[in-house]
Structure formats: C-alpha cells, structure tokens
Amino acid sequence: MSSMIRIEDLSKVYDTGAVQVHALRNVSLSIEKGDFVAIMGQSGSGKSTLMNIIGCLDRPTKGLYQLDGMTISEMESSELSSIRNKKIGFVFQSFNLIPRTSSLKNVELPMIYAKIGKKERRERAIELLEKVGLGERLHHMPNEISGGQKQRIAIARALANKPAIILADEPTGNLDTSSSEEIMNIFTELNKEGATVIVVTHEDSIAEYTKRIIRFRDGQMIEDRRREAE
Numbered sequence: 523m524s525s526m527i528r529i530e531d532l533s534k535v536y537d538t539g540a541v542q543v544h545a546l547r548n549v550s551l552s553i554e555k556g557d558f559v560a561i562m563g564q565s566g567s568g569k570s571t572l573m574n575i576i577g578c579l580d581r582p583t584k585g586l587y588q589l590d591g592m593t594i595s596e597m598e599s600s601e602l603s604s605i606r607n608k609k610i611g612f613v614f615q616s617f618n619l620i621p622r623t624s625s626l627k628n629v630e631l632p633m634i635y636a637k638i639g640k641k642e643r644r645e646r647a648i649e650l651l652e653k654v655g656l657g658e659r660l661h662h663m664p665n666e667i668s669g670g671q672k673q674r675i676a677i678a679r680a681l682a683n684k685p686a687i688i689l690a691d692e693p694t695g696n697l698d699t700s701s702s703e704e705i706m707n708i709f710t711e712l713n714k715e716g717a718t719v720i721v722v723t724h725e726d727s728i729a730e731y732t733k734r735i736i737r738f739r740d741g742q743m744i745e746d747r748r749r750e751a752e
C-alpha cells in the first residue's frame with residue numbers, strides 16, 4: 523500500500539542572497555491516511571517549512587514529495603494551488619479570518635472559490651459551524667467572538683472543501699488551556715471520522731492528543747515515535 527504522504531531525502535534551502543538557510547536537511551518520512559501526527563521541535567527547526575511543503579504552499583529544493591501518489595515536488599505552482607484547494611485544509615496560529623465578514627461568509631469563502639452553488643455552500647457552512655459548536659454564532663463578525671471561537675471558525679473553513687489532510691501550524695499557540703482542549707477535541711473527532719491530521723506544537727500536553735510524535739532539530743528529523751494507546 524502506498525502512503526498518503528511520502529517524503530524522501532527532502533531538503534529546503536532558503537537563499538536570501540548573502541546567506542543560505544538550510545531549513546530542512548535530507549528528511550525522509552511517510553504518513554498514512556488516517557494518522558494523527560504532532561510535529562515538535564525548537565523555534566527555527568523547520569516545522570513550518572515542512573508544513574508549507576506538505577500543504578503545497580512551497581516546493582522543496584531537492585528530494586521527493588508524493589501526495590496520494592502524485593509527485594508534487596515536480597509540479598508547477600499553478601498545479602500546486604489546484605491540488606492544495608482540493609486536498610488540504612489549513613489552520614494557522616493567528617486564525618487568518620477575513621475581518622468584518624461574518625462567520626458564515628468566512629466559511630463559505632473557499633466554497634465560492636471552488637464554484638459551489640449558493641444554496642449548497644450556505645447549507646454546508648451552517649453544518650460545519652454547527653459541527654464546531656458555533657451554530658449560534660453564524661452572523662457574528664470575527665471581532666465579536668473569542669479566540670477559541672475564531673479558531674473553531676477557522677477549522678470549519680478549513681473543512682469546507684472536504685480536504686483529505688488537515689494541517690494546523692500551532693493552532694493553540696494563541697489560546698488559553700480550555701480553548702486549546704476544545705480545539706484538540708475537534709481534531710481528535712475529525713481524525714476518528716477518517717481525516718489525516720498534522721499539528722505543529724511546542725506543548726507536550728497538545729502532542730498528547732495525537733498518535734505519533736515527530737521531532738525536528740536544525741532541519742533534521744531526530745525522533746519519530748508512535749504513542750502508546752492509553
């Protein structure tokens with residue numbers, strides 16, 4: 523069986539003119555469909571760089587990246603964006619909601635880009651907001667709700683186009699403990715329903731929700747550990 527994500531001998535060098543930054547060095551890893559992975563490691567160790575490559579936002583300098591059997595590392599950026607829209611749901615530390623735009627519209631937006639009809643996208647946005655427990659906040663603006671609620675809207679938005687993979691880069695970095703727990707419970711539920719979830723975190727208490735912990739140091743993978751089932 524082929525893996526959903528297959529990365530082999532992958533490197534990323536940022537060329538900033540004066541210096542070259544080796545953000546990822548010869549990384550090899552596979553992630554199967556339905557896995558729930560925490561990516562950990564110090565600041566600057568390459569976590570976001572890896573997420574951006576897995577999420578088809580950026581390309582490696584060298585090495586192989588295959589997603590669902592497609593060789594992403596050889597694709598043009600126009601092809602990358604179409605794969606990204608179909609397969610990837612992103613959640614960011616800073617929520618990235620559109621200001622002065624209702625919860626409902628924020629969640630509908632990716633479906634507008636995907637040319638889904640008005641009725642269907644409205645229904646699906648309501649369904650997703652109910653799923654994350656915000657059925658009562660459909661018409662609130664981002665500045666009228668809490669950080670935890672903003673992140674739940676961002677998760678609903680990430681799910682809009684039914685992505686196979688959810689990538690979350692420090693999704694609880696700006697949240698208090700109880701909101702963080704709510705967010706991780708939602709990811710756990712989505713994973714139980716079959717989604718592949720990858721979460722970057724600095725916190726052990728967040729990594730404990732996942733099934734597998736991958737740790738980076740200076741652009742190299744130094745640990746890949748499956749957590750014992752409790």
Ligand SMILES: Nc1ncnc2c1ncn2[C@@H]1O[C@H](COP(=O)(O)OP(=O)(O)OP(=O)(O)O)[C@@H](O)[C@H]1O
Nearest residue numbers: 536538543545563564565566567568569570571572
């Ligand atoms: N666009 C860029 N141009 C140049 N260097 C970059 C760029 N993005 C990241 N880097 C560098 O690449 C290295 C890895 O950065 P990355 O953002 O992947 O780290 P990280 O593990 O996500 O860190 P953090 O925990 O602080 O988010 C760092 O040295 C960083 O300064």
Ligand SMILES: [Mg+2]
Nearest residue numbers: 569570571691
């Ligand atoms: Mg980062």
